[in-house]
Amino acid sequence: MSFKNAMQATQKSILQYAKQGQPYEVLAALLAARQFNTTITETDLQAEAGKKRQLKINYYPPVCSDAGTGNESICDPGIVVEPKQVFFEISRTTASAVYQLNRDDIRFVDGNYTFSDHAKAAINAALPAVRRKLATEAAALMVAGVGLLPDGNEKRMLPFLDKTNGNINPMGLWEVERIYRDAGFANPFIVGGTDVFHWRKATEVGGLNEQGQNISRMDRANAYYDNLVNDAFGDATTEHILAFDPQMLKFVSFNRNAGIFATDLQNIDAIDAIYQRGGTDYIQGVMADPLTGLLWDLDVNYDKCNYRWTFQWKLEWDIFFMPPMVCNIPGVNGLFHFTTCAPVQFECPEGGTPLTGGTSxxxxxxxxxxxxxxxxxxxxxxxxxxxxxxxxxxxxxxxxxxxxxxxxxxxxxxxxxxxxxxxxxxxxxxxxxxxxxxxxxxx
Missing domain, CATH: 3.30.70 (Alpha-Beta Plaits)
Known part of the structure; x- marks a missing residue:
């Protein structure tokens, strides 16, 4: 044995190592929009805590034509305006894999770390991937739900900014706002790829442009950047933007582990209590995503014969698209698809080429x-x-x-x-x- 091999390595455990900072703003947009749609609340979809139910809404649709002339007699029969019914039911589930923590593995880790600390570290490491899975599924559902524009087109290309110098073209946003105004919808939320990101950055430093327009006043609190929107469309030849009236759709979620269906041991910290009490072997509670605030159902089981914990978290959720609130052509639902020019590589004197990623x-x-x-x-x-x-x-x-x-x-x-x-x-x-x-x- 040499002196070099005689030394002993010190040990440091970093339990909160995986970064949690990727927000997936498509989720942020859907969650922020919830407060503007009070037609449906999450409690409408449960009889009591932990009891999921189908929701039926009776509503009076807008009357889109009126043939009255003023010459009618109110003594004659009139037109009966009848309510319609629409049903909503949460049908989607996003879940983690089942993860395992072996009791005796902890014996090899120095430091004053509990079983719960290691379980939380495992969740912390896997949560970004599960969060991305939820965001990807939500973006795909929104893309699938895109309606027609009021003129009957499926999408429209608009100018937002100069791809080479970042100069904003306000006509793009103005046209989005005009389309929503003419269609009778509310001020839209905007979720999109690169152009939305560059738009937000440009308005942060904006001033008067050559036309005397104050670009800094073009900022929008309800504009969200998430490249998952581009991914969901699967078309790299252009940039994609989704705009939606927050009153026309609603993100809802449901927790099974609530009310009488939740154990008194609620979260991952209770893993220590499971072991120390010497009898309790499962948890059915919830855990909060620190970035989105969503509550995920958390199930934990302790296998006392094999001295191991297994745990999984899952979320039941859906996006509900509301029936028409204003009169437009069939297929107009307040969720519109806009496109912009694809990003290009900076053009050198000898010419430029479209920006493409490396191939694996x-x-x-x-x-x-x-x-x-x-x-x-x-x-x-x-x-x-x-x-x-x-x-x-x-x-x-x-x-x-x-x-x-x-x-x-x-x-x-x-x-x-x-x-x-x-x-x-x-x-x-x-x-x-x-x-x-x-x-x-x-x-």
Whole structure:
């Protein structure tokens, strides 16, 4: 043993490591718009806490034509205006995977951290992915619900700003506002991709333009940037913007773990109480998303035979599109689709090209002749990450699993004797400071 190998590593645990800062503003827009639609409240969809119900609304639709002349007699029969009915029911669920915390794994972690601390760390690490899943599903549902413009078109291209210098063209926003005004709708919420982001930044620093217009007054509190809108349309040849009257749609959610259906142990902190009480083995409560404020149902189970906790969180939700409140052509629902020009790369003197992202490749490392199985892996250096698995792997599949367990940011697979992944660059590293790992693009 050398002096170099005689030293002992210190240990530091960072339980709140995954960033929570990606807000997904399509959710922020839907949640902010809820206060403007009081036609439906979330309590309308439950008989009591934890009891979900279908909602029937009786309403009088707008009368879109009137043939009165003033010569009629009110002694004669009139036109009966009858209410109509519309039904709403929450039908969507977004859920995390089922995660597991092993009691005896905590014995290997130094520091005064409880079981609940580690469970919260696992939730913190997975919550951004689950939140993105919810936002992606919500954006897709909004795109699917887009109605016709009042002139019968499915979409309209508008000018918002100059793609090369960021100068705002106010005609785009003015035209959106005019369309909503003429259609009888309220001041719209706007959710879109790059143009909305650049619009907001331009109004922050705006002043008088060449036409004498004060651009700083073009700012809107209800404009939201979320590139998931572009992704939902699946069309990279243009930028996409959704605008909606907040009174014409409503995001609603429902919690099963409420009222008599909730345990007195409510949140993930109660994992410690489960263990210390020596009898209780489950939790049915809620947990709040720190970014959106949404309450997710949280289910926790303790398997006392295998000394492990499993837990999952889920949200039942939907977006309800209201029946017409004003008279327009059929298919106009207050949710409109606008487009703008696609972003382009800055044009150099010799000319520019449209801005495109890089393309991914499949990379592979053939273990044949490189390693001999069984292989004891004391140290692994890969993708700039160093770990000490201290495990013996029997074959290439177990080596792949070891890579996945110790290297963050990549998903490795196996193709015969090769370990593969999909990415944008070739990885290199070492096993045990002796065996080189060198991935190359697959032919």
């Amino acid at each position: 490749d499949t990379y592979e490392w053939d273990t044949t002749g490189e390693v001999t199985f069984p292989l004891y892996v004391n140290k692994l250096v890969l993708a700039g990450q160093t770990s000490f698995p201290n495990e013996t792997v029997a074959d290439v599949t177990e080596l792949k699993d070891l890579f996945n367990a110790n290297v963050t940011g990549y998903v490795f697979g196996v193709d015969t004797t090769k370990i593969t992944y999909t990415g944008y660059s070739a990885l290199s590293g070492q096993v045990n400071d002796a065996t080189d790992i060198s991935f190359t693009a697959a032919p």
